[in-house]
Amino acid sequence: xxxxxxxxxxxxxxxxxxxxxxxxxxxxxxxxxxxxxxxxxxxxxxxxxxxxxxxxxxxxxxxxxxxxxxxxxxxxxxxxxxxxxxxxxxxxxxxxxxxxxxxxxxxxxxxxxxxxxxxxxxxxxxxxxxxxxxxxxxxxxxxxxxxxxxxxxxxxxxxxxxxxxxxxxxxxxxxxxxxxxxxxxxxxxxxxxxxxxxxxxxxxxxxxxxxxxxxxxxxxxxxxxxxxxxxxxxxxxxxxxxxxxxxxxxxxxxxxxxxxxxxxxxxxxxxxxxxxxxxxxxxxxxxxxxxxxxxxxxxxxxxxxxxxxxxxxxxxxxxxxxxxxxxxxxxxxxxxxxxxxxxxxxxxxxxxxxxxxxxxxxxxxxxxxxxxxxxxxxxxxxxxxxxxxxxxxxxxxxxxxxxxxxxxxxxxxxxxxxxxxxxxxxxxxxxxxxxxxxxxxxxxxxxxxxxxxxxxxxxxxxxxxxxxxxxxxxxxxxxxxxxxxxxxxxxxxxxxxxxxxxxxxxxxxxxxxxxxxxxxxxxxxxxxxx
Amino acid sequence: xxxxxxxxxxxxxxxxxxxxxxxxxxxxxxxxxxxxxxxxxxxxxxxxxxxxxxxxxxxxxxxxxxxxxxxxxxxxxxxxxxxxxxxxxxxxxxxxxxxxxxxxxxxxxxxxxxxxxxxxxxxxxxxxxxxxxxxxxxxxxxxxxxxxxxxxxxxxxxxxxxxxxxxxxxxxxxxxxxxxxxxxxxxxxxxxxxxxxxxxxxxxxxxxxxxxxxxxxxxxxxxxxxxxxxxxxxxxxxxxxxxxxxxxxxxxxxxxxxxxxxxxxxxxxxxxxxxxxxxxxxxxxxxxxxxxxxxxxxxxxxxxxxxxxxxxxxxxxxxxxxxxxxxxxxxxxxxxxxxxxx
Numbered sequence: 001x002x003x004x005x006x007x008x009x010x011x012x013x014x015x016x017x018x019x020x021x022x023x024x025x026x027x028x029x030x031x032x033x034x035x036x037x038x039x040x041x042x043x044x045x046x047x048x049x050x051x052x053x054x055x056x057x058x059x060x061x062x063x064x065x066x067x068x069x070x071x072x073x074x075x076x077x078x079x080x081x082x083x084x085x086x087x088x089x090x091x092x093x094x095x096x097x098x099x100x101x102x103x104x105x106x107x108x109x110x111x112x113x114x115x116x117x118x119x120x121x122x123x124x125x126x127x128x129x130x131x132x133x134x135x136x137x138x139x140x141x142x143x144x145x146x147x148x149x150x151x152x153x154x155x156x157x158x159x160x161x162x163x164x165x166x167x168x169x170x171x172x173x174x175x176x177x178x179x180x181x182x183x184x185x186x187x188x189x190x191x192x193x194x195x196x197x198x199x200x201x202x203x204x205x206x207x208x209x210x211x212x213x214x215x216x217x218x219x220x221x222x223x224x225x226x227x228x229x230x231x232x233x234x235x236x237x238x239x240x241x242x243x244x245x246x247x248x249x250x251x252x253x254x255x256x257x258x259x260x261x262x263x264x265x266x267x268x269x270x271x272x273x274x275x276x277x278x279x280x281x282x283x284x285x286x287x288x289x290x291x292x293x294x295x296x297x298x299x300x301x302x303x304x305x306x307x308x309x310x311x312x313x314x315x316x317x318x319x320x321x322x323x324x325x326x327x328x329x330x331x332x333x334x335x336x337x338x339x340x341x342x343x344x345x346x347x348x349x350x351x352x353x354x355x356x357x358x359x360x361x362x363x364x365x366x367x368x369x370x371x372x373x374x375x376x377x378x379x380x381x382x383x384x385x386x387x388x389x390x391x392x393x394x395x396x397x398x399x400x401x402x403x404x405x406x407x408x409x410x411x412x413x414x415x416x417x418x419x420x421x422x423x424x425x426x427x428x429x430x431x432x433x434x435x436x437x438x439x440x441x442x443x444x445x446x447x448x449x450x451x452x453x454x455x456x457x458x459x460x461x462x463x464x465x466x467x468x469x470x471x472x473x474x475x476x477x478x479x480x481x482x483x484x485x486x487x488x489x490x491x492x493x494x495x496x497x498x499x500x501x502x503x504x505x506x507x508x509x510x511x512x513x514x515x516x517x518x519x520x521x522x523x524x525x526x527x528x529x530x
Numbered sequence: 531x532x533x534x535x536x537x538x539x540x541x542x543x544x545x546x547x548x549x550x551x552x553x554x555x556x557x558x559x560x561x562x563x564x565x566x567x568x569x570x571x572x573x574x575x576x577x578x579x580x581x582x583x584x585x586x587x588x589x590x591x592x593x594x595x596x597x598x599x600x601x602x603x604x605x606x607x608x609x610x611x612x613x614x615x616x617x618x619x620x621x622x623x624x625x626x627x628x629x630x631x632x633x634x635x636x637x638x639x640x641x642x643x644x645x646x647x648x649x650x651x652x653x654x655x656x657x658x659x660x661x662x663x664x665x666x667x668x669x670x671x672x673x674x675x676x677x678x679x680x681x682x683x684x685x686x687x688x689x690x691x692x693x694x695x696x697x698x699x700x701x702x703x704x705x706x707x708x709x710x711x712x713x714x715x716x717x718x719x720x721x722x723x724x725x726x727x728x729x730x731x732x733x734x735x736x737x738x739x740x741x742x743x744x745x746x747x748x749x750x751x752x753x754x755x756x757x758x759x760x761x762x763x764x765x766x767x768x769x770x771x772x773x774x775x776x777x778x779x780x781x782x783x784x785x786x787x788x789x790x791x792x793x794x795x796x797x798x799x800x801x802x803x804x805x806x807x808x809x810x811x812x813x814x815x816x817x818x819x820x821x822x823x824x825x826x827x828x829x830x831x832x833x834x835x836x837x838x839x840x841x842x843x844x845x846x847x848x849x850x851x852x853x854x855x856x857x858x859x860x861x862x863x864x865x866x867x868x869x870x871x872x
Contacts, residue, residue, distance in 0.1 A: 012795065015802045067673050068846065074839045075672045080796045088674035088793070421800060423791060423862065450800075454862075462857055467838065 003031055004039065004101040005134045011150060020150065024158030033185040034102035040188070041180050043155050045250065047144040051111040052119055054082060054143055060120055064127065065089040077470075080418035083139030087132050097129040102180075108141060152203075153391050163189060168203075171390045176200035177252055198239045201246040202272065202318050202326065203390035207380065207397035214361050214381060214400060222384055224334065225356040225364060227376040228399055229313050230288050230486070231278035232295065236312055238264040238271045239322075245277075257310050258300060259349045266348050268340070270322030274388075275314035275353065285313075285375045287488050287530075288500065314341065315353040315380075318388055326388040330396070333388070371402050372529055377485060378402040404483035404501075405525060407517045408508055410438055410476045414460045417445070425457045425472075428504075430482055432495070434519040438476055441495035441522060447483070447504035456507075479516050481506040487522070487530050495519060497526050538614065538634035539641070539663070541831075541854050546641055546665065550634040551614030553582075555641045558857040565616065567643025568627035569594060569708060572859045582609075584618050586654070586741065587626030590708060593737045605654060621645040622656030623811050624709030625738060631659050639663040640825060644860060646810070647817040648677060651716040652709075652743055656813075658824035665831045666822060669812045669860030670790050671840035677790070677814045683807050684717035690786060690805055695723045695762030700783035704769035704803075707731045709811050711766050712738055712745060714788050717809075720746040724760050727751065728767035728776065757781075769801075790814070790861055812861050822849070834858040 010023040028036055041047070062072040072089060079085040099107070104126075111119050123142075127135055140146055156174065160167040173188060176197050210217075217223060233248040243264040245254045254261050257277065267273075279290035290308040294300060317337035318326055325333055334355070341352045356379065358364040364379070371378045378401035386396030409430035417426035427445050431438035448456070456478070466473040483505035490498035540547050545557030553563040560577035567573050567583075569590040574583070576595055583591055585602040592600060603609060605628065608617045613635075618628035621643055629642040638661040645667070649655045687703070694701045705711045707730040715735070718725060725748045727735065732750040739745055749755070751765070757779045765780055772785055790810030791797045798806035813821060822830060822844070830851040832841045837853045844851035 012799075014804050016804075065673060068843075071673060071839065071843055074836075075674050078672060078836070079674055079794055084795055085674060088676070418796070421796070423797065458859070461859070464855070470838070 001097070001099055001101050001104050001130075001134055001137070003027070004035060005137045007039070008137050009133055017154065020154060021158045021161065024150070024155060025161040028159055028162035032100060032102070034180070035100055037180045037183075037185045037188065038102050038105060040155065040159070040174065042141075042146045043150045044152060044174060045146075046179055047146075048105050048108055048141060049112070050142070050144060051108050052123065052142060056116075056120070057086060057123070057139070057142060058082070060123060061086040061089055061127075064124060065091065077418040078416070083143050084136055086127075086139050087135035090127050090132075090135060093128055093130055095125075095129045097126075104138065105141060159189065165189070168390045171203045172200075175203055175250065198242060199237060199244040199252070201235045201237060201244070201250070202324075202388070204233065204235065204248050204274070205316075205389045205397060206392035207399045208392065208394050210381070210398040210400045213365065214398070217381065217398070220358065220361055220364070223381050224331065224384055225358055225367075226315055226353050226380045226382070227356060227371065227374055228378045228380045228401065229276040229278055229285065229353065230375065230377045231276040231285065231291055231313070234275060234277040234312060235318070236260065236263055236267075236271075236273045236275070236314075237319075238267040238269060241269065256294065256298060256300065259305065259310055260312060263312075263348070263350065266344050266350075268321065270319060271340070272317070272319035273312065273314045273337070273350075274316035274318055275312045277310055278313050279308040280311045280313075281309070287375070288486070289488055289498070309349070311349040311351060313353045314350060316388060326390075329385045329387070330382050331384040368400060368402065372486075402485075404485055404505070405487065405529060406481050406483050406505060407432065407521065407525070408479050408511060408515070409441070409482050410513050410516045411456075411474060411478045411480060412438055412440060412476055413471050414456075414474050415471050421453070423457075424453045425460045426453055428480075430480065431476070432517050432519050432522055439495050439519055441493065441497060441519075442482060442484075442499050442502045444480075444482055444502045444504050448507065452507055476513055479508040479511040479513060480504045481508055487526050489526060489530055495522065497522055497530075536635045536637045538632050538637045539639045539665070541856075545856070546854075548611075548614050548632055548634070551611035551616065551632070553611055553614075554578075555630055555632075556643065556858070563611075565630050566591065567621065567630055567641065568624055570624070570644065572857065573643055582616075584626045584628050587628065589737050589741050590626065590734065593733065619659050620654035620657050622647060622649065622653050625652050625654075625712075625741075625743060627653060629657075629659055631661065637662055639665065640827070641665040642667065642821070644669070644812055644858075645821065646813045647821055648680065648813070650680065650713050652712055652738075653811075656821070658821065660826045662827055663829040663831065664822060664825045664827035665833060665854070666818065667812065667833050667858065667860055668818055668835035668837060668840040670810065670814050671818055671832075671836045671843075673815045675790060675793055675814045676816065677793075677810060678808055680717065680809070683809050686805075687714070687717060687786070687788075687807050688719045688722065690784070691718070691764050692722050694784050698761050698782070700757070700760075700762070700780040701764040702772055702777055702780060702783045702785045703764060703766050703788060703807075704772045704786070705731075705766060705788040705809075707734050707768050710788055710809070711735075711768075712743070713809065713811065714766060715745050715748065718746060718764065723762040723764065724749055726755075726760060726763045726765045728765070728771050730768050730771070731766050810861055834860045 007027045011020050058072055062069045076085045156167050156170045159170050235246045237244040241264055243261055247253050279286040294308055317333045338352055368379050381398040383396040409432055411428050412431045413429035414425045415427040417424050429440050429443050431440045460474055463475045464472040482502050484499040484502040486500035488498050544559040544561050546555040553565055554561045555565045556567055556573040557564050562579040564578040565582045569587050574591050581598050581600040585604055588602045603618050605618055605620055615633040617631045621627040621629045623644045623646050629640050632639045640659050640661040645656055647656050691701045705714045711731040727748045727750055735745055784804045786805035787801055787803045788807045788809045792806030793808045828850050830844050830849045831854045833854050833856045841851040841853050
């Protein structure tokens with residue numbers, strides 16, 4: 001555990017990629033195999049099953065620290081991390097320990113069988129034997145989630161350095177639903193005969209946003225264009241007469257989409273498709289809100305299945321007849337995809353994302369302005385000759401999103417941020433005019449520079465008119481341009497609208513409050529774009 | 531002594547005011563007569579008619595505010611101003627910082643400014659002062675703030691510096707110019723490599739050296755200093771200077787910040803620093819609670835920091851606690867107190 005905690009500290013303390021990769025590679029070279037395997041698992045989002053509820057952990061930590069629970073709860077959002085909050089409030093350790101990472105994980109797993117009193121005793125004893133850094137790591141094991149700036153790419157690079165193996169191959173090996181119990185270091189990383197895991201997805205190919213339009217991409221005839229759909233990215237696998245649906249976050253979502261779970265019956269065996277899961281009424285995609293209702297549920301009631309049926313808008317073919325096609329040029333993969341989908345029954349919940357034909361970059365630019373009408377976020381550009389890359393790689397895939405919608409709004413409430421922004425006011429509520437009243441319609445947290453956040457923080461401290469717990473009402477003096485990707489009707493909001501991805505695009509120092517937009521401006525936008 | 535509430539101090543839009551003596555304490559708008567707890571910019575502002583501060587704080591205030599009418603007072607000395615009796619007592623925050631005691635008709639108030647209970651090599655150590663009303667900051671008024679021992683942090687900083695020096699890297703350390711920077715200097719092991727300073731830090735060093743405070747030798751970074759000749763040096767600068775062009779001449783470098791906020795991983799990561807050293811000239815949670823208990827006061831007025839949480843906690847502990855709206859900022863990482871300009 002000390003070794004792992006030290007690795008965690010090194011990774012956490014530096015912003016340099018090379019230092020991180022070296023530290024990880026060193027660890028992968030000589031830490032005990034069981035610990036290495038767990039380290040890969042933890043840094044790729046796999047964690048031991050939660051043995052204790054966070055409610056209990058909070059109570060025990062507050063009790064041990066001698067503070068009321070409410071005070072612990074108030075501290076938590078400011079620290080921004082539960083595991084860290086617990087580590088920080090506990091008194092200094094009284095004993096020591098010498099157990100490894102995997103030993104601690106095994107101990108945690110036996111906790112499930114213990115009764116609550118025994119669990120509490122063991123957790124308190126563990127906390128008392130650890131320094132604050134180890135406690136933080138230990139609490140992360142208890143609560144889950146090791147988000148410490150270690151991307152999958154960085155970890156595979158370190159693994160490649162430590163083992164001398166190819167990075168892309170390692171990235172593929174790490175995909176899927178293995179756990180440290182279902183495999184070993186040797187099987188996962190080193191075996192020649194990759195355990196035939198039918199469900200294992202390919203690493204997703206990710207696109208970069210294009211900054212200044214596509215003219216720098218060269219001749220338009222080298223490229224294919226598609227709509228950029230506003231759904232969730234998914235990989236559909238039909239192998240061994242079974243179907244698996246993976247999210248980009250590598251979550252197996254097959255059960256959530258029963259209408260797609262039978263795709264192995266229509267797709268040829270040994271097929272892997274990449275595409276967008278969309279709620280779709282047969283004519284076109286439904287607003288994202290319809291899909292959102294589906295994502296949040298593990299089981300889907302019948303009513304919702306008919307209200308918001310989901311399809312796969314397929315745009316790539318990664319495997320055909322069991323053959324990995326990723327090195328094949330995109331144009332050919334597309335052609336094979338279209339040929340395959342052509343043979344499917346009409347009512348299959350699967351359709352190709354139509355290519356968007358264009359003559360020149362200028363004509364594509366004017367097509368792009370119609371994206372919202374097609375209920376899309378803009379365009380995707382893919383190089384005809386490009387392979388299907390593992391992860392984010394610049395050059396062959398670009399997203400060319402629509403410019404956001406904007407509205408000028410007045411800041412009326414402010415709240416301190418947490419975690420990285422603990423001592424700044426960063427969470428704001430914005431309003432538009434409705435006659436003489438300001439009606440709140442959205443919150444926004446991002447988009448300002450650090451310097452601007454500092455400036456507004458200073459201002460908020462001096463211009464608070466009322467406090468509601470952590471929320472401060474401020475003088476309505478500042479206008480911000482709020483940018484957002486979409487607008488939908490929402491009976492739950494006072495203003496009657498809900499925005500998609502709102503953020504602060506600009507601080508309009510030049511604009512008097514009286515000239516901010518109005519509720520009727522918002523309603524017009526809703527009619528036009530909703 | 532029978533206690534009759536006279537409200538020796540009140541809170542006005544200009545700042546904390548004493549009607550009996552017709553003076554303000556650390557006011558944020560121009561007033562005729564200001565008593566100043568210490569020289570940080572959110573407490574010692576420009577534009578007052580007359581200033582009163584400790585003899586130890588005076589040089590820094592003159593340096594920062596220029597030609598002001600400043601009267602100096604020693605710790606523990608008593609003055610009569612109108613119907614009020616005032617005295618200044620060590621706050622342990624920065625050299626010369628004071629808690630200001632005001633007594634009117636038997637009612638005693640203490641305005642503590644910013645304070646720290648942990649002793650350091652530069653400031654006169656904090657002394658508890660008994661009172662009825664205690665006006666306190668709570669910059670770090672949450673139980674997650676618990677400062678490590680100073681010697682421990684000194685060892686961390688020196689180990690980091692020595693490692694960087696061995697690798698031929700600069701150690702860029704952000705610490706604000708008045709107080710924190712000098713405290714860091716007092717912890718450094720000058721045997722490791724040279725110590726370079728940003729102008730804002732060096733000017734304050736000069737002032738403090740001039741009043742007899744011993745600091746290790748530092749070299750002011752002038753435009754013609756050749757960084758290559760100083761590889762491995764520790765460069766001490768206000769936090770804001772580390773992200774600007776000024777710092778770019780020192781490469782390769784590892785960056786660190788010295789602040790109480792470094793106790794939180796999230797804040798350290800926002801600054802994108804390689805290292806954070808937990809060192810503050812404000813007191814931690816335990817220190818705040820101890821300081822308040824030792825005043826014997828029943829009435830606690832909380833000025834800046836996590837005020838609503840801390841006031842609730844104090845109320846649960848049996849105090850009569852309220853929040854006072856001020857324009858003090860306490861310790862920030864970003865120099866909003868104006869430290870960079872000094």
